[in-house]
Amino acid sequence: MKVGLIVEGHGEVHSAPLLVRRILQELAPASSPSILTPVRVARGQLIKEEGLRSAIELMARKVGNEGCILLLLDADDDLPCVLGPKLLALARGFRADRDISVVVAKREYEAWFLTAAESLRGRRGLPDDLTPPAAPETIRDAKGWLSQRMSDGYRETIDQPALTSLFDLTVARRADSFDKLFREVGRLFGLSVPPRP
Structure with a gap:
């Protein structure tokens, strides 16, 4: 499929496929x-009906009748x-013949790294005593939080894929939006998903 x-x-162009494979x-x-290979569309376009329609139509053609x-x-x-x-309602309205999922990371993708911060200790220039902040998904600038703690700062196109390959997926499921992604990947592939710890 x-x-x-x-x-x-x-x-996310490099990180999202890696993350789906890891899950x-x-x-x-x-x-x-x-x-x-992901199609990247600016957020401002994705949240508009016409931009979303274009992206869904393009991807529907690429995945074919059996794809998702x-x-x-x-x-x-x-x-x-x-x-x-x-x-999701709009996307399914455009292409009811495709299995479609929508996952919205609360605040931003990097909040998932913050949730599993302890699993990233000593990696990618992060300190050995790194601890997650309270309520990681409420932090407005998770990229900034990481950048302040990384010896060379956070560079999205380099560090996001690298951290995606390293962070603990089980711990990250504490974040509601990451747990949603985990469950949706399972659903798309018809797999049983264990409850989060």
């Missing part, structure tokens, strides 16, 4: 999905529980 990813950030590796180690589509974007100041269902 082909999986088509639609993302908003430059870092699938945990859920079904023998799986070997065909994850297409996963849209991943940051909430920023929007509520994921409002923005996600709204975008």
Whole structure:
């Protein structure tokens, strides 16, 4: 089955396929999905009906009749529980013939790294005593939080894929929006997903 990813950030172009593969590796180690190169669309366009329609139509053609589509974007100041269902309803309205999921990271993708900060201790220039902040998904600038603690600062296109390959997925499921992603990947592939710890 082909999986088509639609993302908003430059870092997610490399990070999102890696993350989906890591989740699938945990859920079904023998799986070997065909994850297409993500289509990147600016957030301002994705949250508009015409921009979303264009992205969904393009990816629907790429994945074919048996494929599925996963849209991943940051909430920023929007509520994921409002923005996600709204975008999902629109997307399914455009292409009811495709299995589509929408996951909205609360605040931003990097909040998932903050949630699992202890698993990143001593990695990528982060301190050996790194601890997660209280309520990581409420931090407005998770990239800035990381940058302040990394010896060379945080560079999205370089550090996001690297940290994606390192952070503890189980611990990150403490973040509601990451748990949603974990469950949606399982659903798209028809896999049983254990409850989060």
